[in-house]
Amino acid sequence: MKHLHYRRLAVLLSATTLASACGGRAGSLTPSGVGPATTGDYPTAIHDYRHAVADLRVTPWSVCEKGIKCSGGSQLPCAIASQTMATSPSNRSRTTIGVGEQVTITSAGQTITASGNGGTLNTSASPATLTAGAVGGQVDVSVSSRANKCQDNDRLFTVITPSATSYYNIDGNTFHTQGLDDIGIKMYLFLVPNTVNFHQVWAAEGLANYSASGGWKCDNNTAHEFGPVFAQGASTVTSQGTQLNGAIDTSYTDSCDHAHPNSPEQYQGSNISITIPTIYSMTSSDQGFPPFGSVTMNASESATSPWSMYKAKGSAQGSVAGVNSPNSPY
Numbered sequence: 352m353k354h355l356h357y358r359r360l361a362v363l364l365s366a367t368t369l370a371s372a373c374g375g376r377a378g379s380l381t382p383s384g385v386g387p388a389t390t391g392d393y394p395t396a397i398h399d400y401r402h403a404v405a406d407l408r409v410t411p412w413s414v415c416e417k418g419i420k421c422s423g424g425s426q427l428p429c430a431i432a433s434q435t436m437a438t439s440p441s442n443r444s445r446t447t448i449g450v451g452e453q454v455t456i457t458s459a460g461q462t463i464t465a466s467g468n469g470g471t472l473n474t475s476a477s478p479a480t481l482t483a484g485a486v487g488g489q490v491d492v493s494v495s496s497r498a499n500k501c502q503d504n505d506r507l508f509t510v511i512t513p514s515a516t517s518y519y520n521i522d523g524n525t526f527h528t529q530g531l532d533d534i535g536i537k538m539y540l541f542l543v544p545n546t547v548n549f550h551q552v553w554a555a556e557g558l559a560n561y562s563a564s565g566g567w568k569c570d571n572n573t574a575h576e577f578g579p580v581f582a583q584g585a586s587t588v589t590s591q592g593t594q595l596n597g598a599i600d601t602s603y604t605d606s607c608d609h610a611h612p613n614s615p616e617q618y619q620g621s622n623i624s625i626t627i628p629t630i631y632s633m634t635s636s637d638q639g640f641p642p643f644g645s646v647t648m649n650a651s652e653s654a655t656s657p658w659s660m661y662k663a664k665g666s667a668q669g670s671v672a673g674v675n676s677p678n679s680p681y
Contacts, residue, residue, distance in 0.1 A: 429494045429501035431458045433481075433508075437548035439588045447509045449593075451551025451633055454481040454508070458494040461501070465492045469510040483510040485633045485640075513542040513549055515644045516629045517592055518600060518663035525669035526603060527679040532566045532621065532652055534660045535603030536669040537681050541592035542584055542631075549593040553581035553635050556600075557628035557642060565621030566652065569607035575627055581635045601681075602662050604650050624649040 435443045436453040448454060455478040456463055463479045465472035469490030470483040481492060493505040518538040526535035542549045558577055563570040582598035604623055628642035652658035654673070661668035671679065 426500075426502045428504040429458055429461045429496055431456070431461075431492070431494045431504050431506050433457075433492070433506060435548070436480075437550055437586065437588075439548060439586065440546060445546070446506060447511060447547060448483050449547035449549045449552065450483055450485055450487070450510055450512050450631075452483045452510075452548055453551075454483075455479070456481055456492055456506075458504075460497060461494040462497055463492065463494050465490050467491050469508060481508065483508070486510075487512045511544075511547060513552065513554065513629075513631055513643050515543050516554060516646060516663070517541040517543050518646065518667040519591060520667045520669070521599065521681075524681055525671060525679045526681045527658075527671040527676055528606070529675060529678045531606040532608070532658075532674055533604050533606040534650055534652070534658050534669065534671055535601060535681070536660050536662065536667055538600045538602075538662065538667040540582070540595045540598045540600055541589070542595065543592035545588050545590060545592045548586070548588050549584040549631075550586045551633065552584045552593070552631050553633070554584070554595055554598075554629065554631045555581045556646070557630050557638075559625050559627045561623055561625045563621075563623040565619045566607055567604055567621045567623045567650075570605065570623055575625055577638065581632060583635070600662075602648050602650075602660060604660070620651075620653045622649070622651045 433444060433446070434455050435445065435448065436455065437443075456472070457478045463472065463474055465481065467488060467490040468484065468486075469488035470481050472490075472492065473480045473482070481490065483490075488510050490508050490510065491505050492508065493503060495503045518540060521537045521539060524537040526537075527533060540554070542552060542554060555578060556575070559575045561570050561573050561575065563573075582595035584593040585596050587594075624647065626645050626647045629644045629646055630638065630640050630642050632638070632640050646663050648660070648662040650658070650660035652674075657670045657672050659668065659670040
């Protein structure tokens with residue numbers, strides 16, 4: 352009977368008392384320096400296990416179970432991947448995107464949701480698609496486990512609008528009519544920054560009035576009309592930005608004295624300038640969006656110095672030697 356009593360105590364210590372040291376759960380238990388009890392040595396075994404409790408090496412209880420991804424006893428975040436539909440710029444995993452850009456979201460077997468003012472999420476097809484809104488903002492895409500197999504995770508996207516329109520000369524673009532005080536330039540247009548894709552954006556110049564003096568005074572306070580018509584961004588982004596497809600900007604001073612070529616009034620230190628708002632839209636016709644920037648055009652002429660015209664802080668410019676310079680028809 353005594354041996355049975357000791358056997359019962361040994362079993363209780365090893366299976367109950369010691370298991371409770373692991374929080375009542377099935378961790379692994381290894382008393383330091385204590386081996387298994389030998390038959391007939393139960394009092395010694397009880398004594399050794401009792402004193403070994405203070406020196407237990409216990410493997411921490413893990414919340415991980417079969418099918419649950421874990422690290423160090425904790426659930427790993429749910430996997431989430433994103434890729435811009437536009438292949439340019441080359442960084443398709445970026446989380447800063449242009450207005451109107453689309454991004455695919457994947458998280459196998461998880462629930463995907465979105466919040467914020469930066470866009471909308473379509474989960475009706477696979478993969479899910481995030482479409483950036485028409486204005487700047489942020490959208491937080493979250494994934495959560497459908498079977499509590501991973502920790503909730505999220506990815507924050509920042510949506511930006513164009514910050515400016517860049518103008519670049521077309522080779523051989525300067526216009527001039529010999530004998531008249533006119534000058535003009537033609538340019539390609541790009542939306543910047545070049546770190547996102549503005550393929551879904553349409554852009555144009557807005558309304559403004561010219562300020563003119565000297566031989567160009569007839570243009571003073573005349574209107575720059577809306578245009579050129581809205582042009583859509585290209586699918587490819589270059590170092591200059593997203594080019595507006597088919598858009599060529601023509602800036603031209605005209606001449607106030609067509610009837611009197613070579614008239615002295617045509618070169619009396621004339622100036623013309625204008626600051627034009629630039630606007631964008633998500634369609635080819637909506638003019639309701641506020642300007643996202645502006646561009647300044649300035650031209651000057653005199654009898655003694657080359658005439659010049661520039662637009663967009665010098666990124667596009669042209670010049671002629673004077674009124675008698677040869678014709679330059681762009």
